[in-house]
Amino acid sequence: MEKAQIEEYFAGKEPLLIGAVKRLVSIDSVEGAPAPGAPFGPGPAAALKEALKIAEEWGLIPTDHEGYVGTADLNGGEDALHILGHLDVVPPGEGWTVTPPFSPIVNDGLIYGRGTDDDKGPVVASLLALKAVKDLGVPLRKNCKVIMGTNEETGSRDIAWYFARNPFAPATFTPDSGFPVINTEKGGFRPSFTRSWPEQAALPRLRRLHGGIRFNVLPGDASAAVEGLSMYDIQPVARKVTSRTGVTFTFALEDGLTVIHAKGAGSHAAFPQGGNNAVTGLVALLCALPLADGPAKESLEALNALLPHGDWRGEALGIAQEEPIAGPLTVAFSILEFSDTGMTGRFDSRVPLCATEENCLNVARAAFEGKGFAFACPEGQGKPHHTPADSDFVRTLLRRYEEYAGVKGECLATGGGTYVHDIPGGVAFGCTMPGFDTCLHGPDERVKVEDLMLSAKMFTHIIIDMCA
Numbered sequence: 001m002e003k004a005q006i007e008e009y010f011a012g013k014e015p016l017l018i019g020a021v022k023r024l025v026s027i028d029s030v031e032g033a034p035a036p037g038a039p040f041g042p043g044p045a046a047a048l049k050e051a052l053k054i055a056e057e058w059g060l061i062p063t064d065h066e067g068y069v070g071t072a073d074l075n076g077g078e079d080a081l082h083i084l085g086h087l088d089v090v091p092p093g094e095g096w097t098v099t100p101p102f103s104p105i106v107n108d109g110l111i112y113g114r115g116t117d118d119d120k121g122p123v124v125a126s127l128l129a130l131k132a133v134k135d136l137g138v139p140l141r142k143n144c145k146v147i148m149g150t151n152e153e154t155g156s157r158d159i160a161w162y163f164a165r166n167p168f169a170p171a172t173f174t175p176d177s178g179f180p181v182i183n184t185e186k187g188g189f190r191p192s193f194t195r196s197w198p199e200q201a202a203l204p205r206l207r208r209l210h211g212g213i214r215f216n217v218l219p220g221d222a223s224a225a226v227e228g229l230s231m232y233d234i235q236p237v238a239r240k241v242t243s244r245t246g247v248t249f250t251f252a253l254e255d256g257l258t259v260i261h262a263k264g265a266g267s268h269a270a271f272p273q274g275g276n277n278a279v280t281g282l283v284a285l286l287c288a289l290p291l292a293d294g295p296a297k298e299s300l301e302a303l304n305a306l307l308p309h310g311d312w313r314g315e316a317l318g319i320a321q322e323e324p325i326a327g328p329l330t331v332a333f334s335i336l337e338f339s340d341t342g343m344t345g346r347f348d349s350r351v352p353l354c355a356t357e358e359n360c361l362n363v364a365r366a367a368f369e370g371k372g373f374a375f376a377c378p379e380g381q382g383k384p385h386h387t388p389a390d391s392d393f394v395r396t397l398l399r400r401y402e403e404y405a406g407v408k409g410e411c412l413a414t415g416g417g418t419y420v421h422d423i424p425g426g427v428a429f430g431c432t433m434p435g436f437d438t439c440l441h442g443p444d445e446r447v448k449v450e451d452l453m454l455s456a457k458m459f460t461h462i463i464i465d466m467c468a
Helices: 004-010 014-027 040-059 118-138 159-165 231-245 280-290 295-306 361-370 392-404 450-465
Strands: 061-065 069-073 079-086 105-107 110-112 141-149 171-174 181-185 185-188 193-195 205-211 221-227 248-256 259-262 329-341 342-351 374-376 411-414 427-429 447-448
Touching: 004 118, 004 447, 004 450, 014 110, 014 118, 014 450, 040 061, 040 069, 040 118, 040 141, 061 447, 069 159, 079 118, 079 450, 110 361, 110 450, 118 141, 118 450, 141 159, 141 450, 159 185, 181 392, 193 411, 205 231, 205 280, 205 295, 231 248, 231 259, 280 295, 280 329, 295 329, 392 411, 392 427, 392 450
Parallel strands: 079 141, 079 171, 171 427, 181 411
Antiparallel strands: 061 069, 069 141, 105 110, 110 447, 181 427, 185 342, 193 342, 193 374, 205 221, 205 329, 221 259, 248 259, 329 342
16 A cells, blocks of 8 residues: 555545544543443543444444443454554643633634543544545455543553453554654652641631642642731732742632632643642742741641642652653642641652652652651552564554654653553554644643644554554
């Protein structure tokens, strides 16, 4: 099969791709309460049902695996290639300006909406590639299967369930990141910490604080309520903190309390340097206020010392490190809740190939416990994933990338864990070209239509390489 034949097939296919992406993105597939046939809630189940309907409309073989995943096959042969994507999404959050998160639109060559990039758009590109191979009538020796999961964002229990019952393919890629090939993924640990104290009556005092929505999302918004200080007392201090951190603050009066809203910039927890953490900015402001002495104030100050604003490398915790393949360790303080009698929080650390529990997790545990916090990480520290760059499969992906994209391909590392993290020989491949910001896990998530179309063409040729 020649590239020119594939290019000719895809001429005029943009409306088909866009329509399918809109169908999936219109479904709110944030994880919800489990139900029969919907282990991760009605939203992911509805998205899975619609994706399987699209696969059937396009002449593929759809199968619903008890609501955990869906598969679309080219034929009934032995699997030579798995393409692994997901249909669940992170919560939309605030700050959307182009369109509501589940009302996808196309604007200036971009599709906007929650899931357009992560990962519904790439799933559609993968299904369209299978359709192309089928429509082109290429004789196949083996099968390619698109596996569509429903729980990637909150634990990947879907894929654990599926592969406990089904074998791995000889080759697997996930279009859940970017181009060229990501063959190295950091490991990580995501602990929780708590501290409690008797309620104190002395004023001024912090009454409550809330920030964060998911452990793997750097929070762009946080709020707190203070008793005994007016907004006019707080504003001069807030201006100084804003000039230092970039986090902005607004105020309101509610039931005799001064409510502070902190606005930063959300991002994926794997790339905390790309956001501006509203939680750490708000903690910095609270520590600068003349709150009454006591265990609550002491706990805030201890937390501020352990996870200060802007310290995304874990230097204050004593775990900063890096190596040339995976790069630096990162830390994202992602969730904090504070009440009259205690606080609880979580952070998300992505670690490079040189990291061990001894030089990361155990050091962080000692730092928190040394300041009076209870620290828990029952799942331990996850290991990094690495597939050699000189494997035949990786070389095939890079060859087709260079042919279709017209630029040099290379292997990269990421702090973001993908679906292939625990799959032998798996890599991430697509669907975003280098240099484009998709606003991943933030407001106004978007993807280039041309990137999805280019991906579908590449995937078509790779399926033929692996299966024909």
